[in-house]
Amino acid sequence: MSQTNIPLLSLKNISKQFFGSTVLENINFDLYPGEVHAIFGQNGAGKSTLIQIVTGDIQPSSGKIILNNEELKIHSVHKARELGISAVFQEFSLVPQLTVEENLFLGSNNTKGFFLDKKKLHQMACQTMEQLEFSIKPEEKIINLSHAEKRMVEIAKAFHTKPSIMVLDEPTASLAENETNQLFSMIEILKKEGIGVIYITHRMKEIYKISNRITILQDGHVVNTDSVSNINEQKLVELATGRNITNLFPEIKKQRGKKLLDIKNLHISNSFIEDVSINVKAGEVIGITGLAGSGKSAIGRACFGVNKIEAGTISYLDDVIFDSSKQINDISPRAMLDRGMLYLPSDRRAEGLIMEQNIRENISLPSLGLPKFSNGFIVNRKIEKDIVEKIGE
Structure with a gap:
């Protein structure tokens, strides 16, 4: 972290109300050059609202924003970018049909006459990728990239604007461990460049691995700001929840009930899933893990009738609802909803919600x-x- 005593960004007594309800109250927050300052809290603590204020998406009801020792108002996301504040949010903002380099400079003025200067764009894209140590080809189309690679392009897109402040909102969501480590290496590069990073995450291990300081929010209030070395995991959870935690991971004693879902020798089309067998009983949680692209998500999608099943059998409450050998197929999203099964997709915007409604x-x-x-x-x-x-x- 930089030794300068002047913060890049200071929030002074920031408050925000929506329709008479206070979601942030008297928030004080500082970010210094070369620092990773984590923001931690439960859902509804006010993290997203705070970030929306910093990035110009919404305006505070009261309080001051001081950037580079100057009080100002951030009226829009565009204004925030002009001031050197870039953000990478959970939802992608990339255009799938365009290339990496076209997405990096979307909306820029790099033209030759009336046309884009594609040679210059390519050179600048290569320079940005090299600077961040990314191996993604600038001429590759976004639609052909993995989830992790798209995340890297989002970061490169924010980085090429030469920000002084970078906001990373749950950047490791859906990333495998090796991809997360690559992201952390990139953050170290940002720190060396003197860029201040605001890092939002629910993963405590990440906080201790890359953050210098942490601000903990609870119900719209700052309950503590300190060096991460001064707060252990148990204290972190207690501050975020407002409860004393005697056992961070208590053993849950619960009798498992009858078998609800029985999957045998499952083969799923267009995935790596072959000969997978799993059963789920009432009162238990079955975790399925693996690297990005390993096919772990395909299992849930197939059981809900989204992905096509090539072979295997699936029983629900002892009723066979799929059997490839007997040509039984009674699986569809509507049928599974009627049976009481729910599916929450990883991509909420594309598959979980209708944004126009x-x-x-x-x-x-x-x-x-x-x-x-x-x-x-x-x-x-x-x-x-x-x-x-x-x-x-």
Whole structure:
């Protein structure tokens, strides 16, 4: 971390209200050159709102933002970028049909007459990739890249604008361990360049591996800011939750019930899944792990009727719902929802939500086939609203 005593960014008594409800109150936060400052807290603690204020997406209700020792207002995301604040969020902002280099300089003024100076773009893209030690080819199309490679391109896109501040929001989500280590190496490069990094994560090990300091949020308040070396994992959880934790990972004593799902000799089309057998009983959690692209996600998708199954058998509550040898196939998203199975996709924007519809409509979407919601043609909005409001309570 830089030895300068002047922070790149200071937030002074920042508060934010939405419709009379306070989500941030009197937040004080500093970021220094070459520092990784982690922000940690439970869901709903205010992390996202704070980052939205820093990146110009929303405005604070009160308080001061001081950048490079000058008080100012960040009116928009575009203004934040002009001021040297770049962000990489969980959701990708890349155009799949364009190349890496075209995405890096999307919206830039690198033109020759009326046309893009493609030679210059390629040279600049190569320089950025080399600087970050990325092996991705600038001429490769985004649609052909892995999830991890897309994440790296997002970071390169933010880096090429020569920011003084980089915001990384859950950057290791869906990354394998080797890819995470590559990301950490890149963050070390940012630190050496004197860039201040705001790092948001739920993974405590990451905080201790790369962060210099940590700010802990609880219910919209800063409960502590300190060097990571001064806060152990148990204290970190206690500060974030507001509860005394006597055992960080207590043994859960619970009797397992009857078999709910039984998968035998599963083969899934267009994946690495071959001859996989798993059974799930009531009251237990079965973890499936593996590197990105290993096929772990395909198992859940196949059981929900999203991915095509080539061979194997699947039973649900002792009823055979798929058997390739007997040509039994009673698996579809609608059928599995009716049986009581839910599927939460990793890509919420692309597969989990309809972004053009409101929250109420998204919540009720899986239930539209039920008679109390609809007659098959018209949705009963009053019943929909009443049920969704009860869920919200």
